[in-house]
Amino acid sequence: MLTYNLHTHTTRCLHASGEDREYVESAIKGGVKTLGFSDHSPYVFKDGYYSGFRMKPDELEGYVKSVLDMKTEFKNDIEIFLGLEAEYYPEFFDAFLELIRPYPIDYLICGQHFTKNEMGDAKASGWKTSEKDVLFEYAHQVTQAMQTGRFTYLAHPDLIKYREGDESENEAWRIICENAKKHNVPLEINLLGIRDHRHYPYAGFWKIAGEIQTPVTIGADAHSPDAVCDNASFETAMLIVKKYGLKYIGIPKLINPFGRDKK
Ligand SMILES: [Zn+2]
Ligand SMILES: [Zn+2]
Numbered sequence: 001m002l003t004y005n006l007h008t009h010t011t012r013c014l015h016a017s018g019e020d021r022e023y024v025e026s027a028i029k030g031g032v033k034t035l036g037f038s039d040h041s042p043y044v045f046k047d048g049y050y051s052g053f054r055m056k057p058d059e060l061e062g063y064v065k066s067v068l069d070m071k072t073e074f075k076n077d078i079e080i081f082l083g084l085e086a087e088y089y090p091e092f093f094d095a096f097l098e099l100i101r102p103y104p105i106d107y108l109i110c111g112q113h114f115t116k117n118e119m120g121d122a123k124a125s126g127w128k129t130s131e132k133d134v135l136f137e138y139a140h141q142v143t144q145a146m147q148t149g150r151f152t153y154l155a156h157p158d159l160i161k162y163r164e165g166d167e168s169e170n171e172a173w174r175i176i177c178e179n180a181k182k183h184n185v186p187l188e189i190n191l192l193g194i195r196d197h198r199h200y201p202y203a204g205f206w207k208i209a210g211e212i213q214t215p216v217t218i219g220a221d222a223h224s225p226d227a228v229c230d231n232a233s234f235e236t237a238m239l240i241v242k243k244y245g246l247k248y249i250g251i252p253k254l255i256n257p258f259g260r261d262k263k
Contacts, residue, residue: 002234004251006036006083007109007155007188007219012055012063013040016223020066023225024074030229034079034251037067038109041084044095049119057099064103081106081254085155088145089117097150097257107254109188109219110145111155112138125159126199135162139172146185150257153217154180156190158205165204173205177212186252187214189240191233192221201240210244217252 008023009016016039027035040054055063064082071080086096086108115137116122123134138160145151157176162169180187187209193200209216218237222228241248 004034005220005228007221008037009223010039012059018225024070026225027228028077032229036081036083038083038085041086083107085109085111087112091117107152108257109153109155110151112142128161132168135172139175143179146179146183152255153186153252155188157187158200158202161199173208177209177214180214186217188217188219189237190221191230194233194236206244210246213247215249216246
């Protein structure tokens with residue numbers, strides 16, 4: 001049974017449904033003991049670029065307040081954490097950190113939805129590609145994300161949709177898995193992928209994760225309240241754990257994104 005979930009969205013990202021408190025109520029009802037909110041983070045781009053699948057910078061304050069209020073209100077029933085899901089965009093990452101620094105963010109998860117800096121000639125990770133350059137760009141970018149030491153885990157590491165069945169593919173998966181092990185960043189089996197029959201979780205990826213024995217966790221990636229306790233998909237994920245002999249760690253240790261900046 002799913003007793004924790006650190007991957008939870010809210011309607012601020014414009015592609016989720018339900019009131020914030022409905023996610024908490026659903027989690028409590030479903031027996032979840034630890035719930036982390038990790039909505040798609042605001043990001044500071046340039047040239048007026050609009051990113052349509054994340055909260056806007058001016059919504060961050062309301063998001064933080066809502067989660068903190070629920071943390072207090074429901075403290076006897078469930079443990080709530082305040083997080084964000086963010087990409088590693090090298091050009092804008094520092095500005096992103098400054099944007100969130102004033103808030104008591106407990107953790108970040110990395111979900112690399114685009115390569116490069118999202119703008120311009122970047123590629124959406126979930127779009128099918130046969131370009132090796134895009135595959136390796138993704139692998140290197142999530143590696144850089146893990147190297148920052150600011151992310152608690154890597155969400156849907158197998159999001160990049162390169163499915164050529166060639167050696168490049170395995171090489172890219174090895175880069176991601178070896179770095180995840182080296183930097184001790186758990187990789188997430190994503191329950192939304194299972195629920196929606198998406199192209200992930202991808203067998204070819206998890207086979208290599210099993211060989212390398214990288215730490216593995218599970219995330220609901222809830223975009224609706226019922227999904228925070230999606231036990232059917234959780235059972236499927238546990239079959240993947242078993243099939244590939246994955247090093248499943250359960251709930252990851254939360255990394256304070258600014259912990260290492262403190263004196
Ligand atoms: Zn989303
Ligand atoms: Zn997500």
